[in-house]
Amino acid sequence: MFDWSEIKKWFSKETSSKDVARDRLKLVLVHDRTCLSSELIEELKNEILIVISKYIEINQEEFDIHLSKNQEGDGNSMVHALVANIPIKSMKRIVHK
């Protein structure tokens, strides 16, 4: 059978609106379920910064942490992850005593 909407989709690069809805919903539910609001993530970020700075000198302006979805190993399903991008300025020399 011939489905006009399928054919139209082939020619356009646009993602269907229901996929957009599903992906937005998945992300907002991670926040809802974990109660991790943007403010809490900001707090988390600051605490991580303090810990990491004990060992490594990092570029604080470009330090970024956020919730995101990633492809899982099998490539079909998505998993949610806390992703941190931490640019390093220089490694501190840790002197073991």
Place this chain on the structure above:
Amino acid sequence: MSEVIVITSGKGGVGKTTSTANLGVGLAVQGKKVVLIDTDIGLRNLDVVLGLENRIVYDLVDVVEGNCRTKQALIKDKRFDGLYLLPAAQTKDKMAVNPEQMKKLCAELKKEFDYVIIDCPAGIEQGFKNAIAGADRAIVVTTPEISAVRDADRIIGLLEANDISDPKLIINRIRMDMVKRGDMMNVEDILDILAIGLIGIVPDDEEIIITTNRGEPTVNDPKSKAGQAYRNIVKRILGEQIPIMDLDKPTGIKGFIINLFNKKS
């Protein structure tokens, strides 16, 4: 064994009252003794959806305040043997009822009825807490829209926190034309997100509005798809294994003829 089932949703206007009325009538038609409780104090609607608005004398608040005996407040539906309604109060405050009183009332009604079905108000405040207080299990209603599904997720969390485990989902107002175009989330998308069991899907169907206009629940309408959908849910509540309906298949005489041809081809 009797059961208290709460019909809830979080978001308003997704079809809780419509579902309560149709499932209640459907269960009564199957020979069960059923009482429907409208807990939407101040915004009562189950009475008009059922066509019983002219027969109200006492209401839920009268019962919990002891202004009348519980039996006196129950409206017997003369069309369906075994079906009763306990209407909400329209002019009182929703704080007039508390969860303890609801628990007591549900326990009392359970002795008389096979099913106590509670129509929950929208939201997560006092009305919600009252509605779930005496419930053994829950049916969560959502539509395939982002806001309704999000609120359903919140409600599922709150139900579990209140020890009402394993709630079941009704996805209402599905439009197959939009699903096919990729403009409406499909059943799999929603189940994947909410991760709870499905008890039924109901199409968006103008028969719902037409039958509600007349105060006659759709569940008894043999031609409508929504009616069929609710009859299926009734059977699942009764423990039968019924496959989830194919909303693409036309029903009624037209559907019969089309399906006849489809079978041959």
